[in-house]
Amino acid sequence: MENSIEIKAEEINFYYGTKQALKNIHLVIYEKQVTALIGPSGCGKSTFIRLLNRMNDLIPHTRVEGKIYFEGQNIFEENVDVVSLRRRVGMVFQKPNPFPKTIFENVSYGLEVNGIKDKKFIEEKVIESLNQAALWKEVKDRLHDSALGLSGGQQQRLCIARCLAVEPHVILFDEPCASLDPISTRSIEELILELKKYYTIVIVTHNMQQAARISDFTAFLYLGELIEFGLTEKLFTVPKQKMTEEYLTGKFG
Ligand SMILES: Nc1ncnc2c1ncn2[C@@H]1O[C@H](COP(=O)(O)OP(=O)(O)O)[C@@H](O)[C@H]1O
Numbered sequence: 565m566e567n568s569i570e571i572k573a574e575e576i577n578f579y580y581g582t583k584q585a586l587k588n589i590h591l592v593i594y595e596k597q598v599t600a601l602i603g604p605s606g607c608g609k610s611t612f613i614r615l616l617n618r619m620n621d622l623i624p625h626t627r628v629e630g631k632i633y634f635e636g637q638n639i640f641e642e643n644v645d646v647v648s649l650r651r652r653v654g655m656v657f658q659k660p661n662p663f664p665k666t667i668f669e670n671v672s673y674g675l676e677v678n679g680i681k682d683k684k685f686i687e688e689k690v691i692e693s694l695n696q697a698a699l700w701k702e703v704k705d706r707l708h709d710s711a712l713g714l715s716g717g718q719q720q721r722l723c724i725a726r727c728l729a730v731e732p733h734v735i736l737f738d739e740p741c742a743s744l745d746p747i748s749t750r751s752i753e754e755l756i757l758e759l760k761k762y763y764t765i766v767i768v769t770h771n772m773q774q775a776a777r778i779s780d781f782t783a784f785l786y787l788g789e790l791i792e793f794g795l796t797e798k799l800f801t802v803p804k805q806k807m808t809e810e811y812l813t814g815k816f817g
């Protein structure tokens with residue numbers, strides 16, 4: 565089966581001031597597949613994933629070169645509507661970051677920001693999103709309680725629901741389980757496998773087992789360079805590059 569391309573990054577260089585964090589990255593992200601970005605701390609995983617919805621725009625003194633094509637456009641072009649881009653390419657962070665608002669408001673917020681006023685629609689969308697994030701059953705009787713009272717794993721699923729409510733096409737996860745216990749981690753992994761039926765997923769993880777369990781494609785980065793990209797099954801069993809093999813076998817971390 566041929567996979568269709570959702571995102572195509574070409575010749576990406578990225579700089580924090582004079583420090584180059586990404587070097588000539590070429591990478592494709594396939595539609596409705598899970599792509600994992602792996603590599604040691606500081607290799608540029610977060611920097612790369614943040615480029616995909618232009619979150620790096622918010623960091624001063626940074627500069628990007630190259631192109632990222634998504635839905636018929638190079639996202640760095642001047643006429644790109646960044647708000648719309650970030651709706652289509654949602655993001656879930658390492659540390660769950662719900663707003664200090666109610667559970668309901670956390671999910672309805674994005675809809676209201678996008679100008680939706682129909683109360684019935686908002687209510688249905690909140691329920692649908694909480695359901696999709698496998699959280700509905702746990703929160704249906706406390707929708708108007710503060711989100712900050714939820715456990716870490718529940719907060720992370722709430723952040724996923726918040727992201728789903730505005731109907732993204734791609735979801736970026738930057739180490740979504742880094743602060744979670746093994747049971748919550750498992751539920752997030754199961755959720756990602758369910759979500760990939762409907763969404764294109766990119767996940768940064770420094771947990772190689774996690775990449776092996778849930779991703780279809782893996783990109784291995786080292787010191788800002790893309791060392792190897794391929795089917796997860798292949799990359800983990802018969803890596804082409806010596807450096808990939810050494811990383812996978814724990815020769816360096
Ligand atoms: N806001 C920033 N300002 C300056 N340098 C940064 C910033 N964020 C990351 N870096 C540097 O860029 C490189 C890549 O970082 P990052 O993308 O966070 O790596 P990873 O997510 O793989 O751990 C590192 O050397 C890091 O120190």
Ligand SMILES: [Mg+2]
Binds near residue numbers: 609610611768
């Ligand atoms: Mg990171």
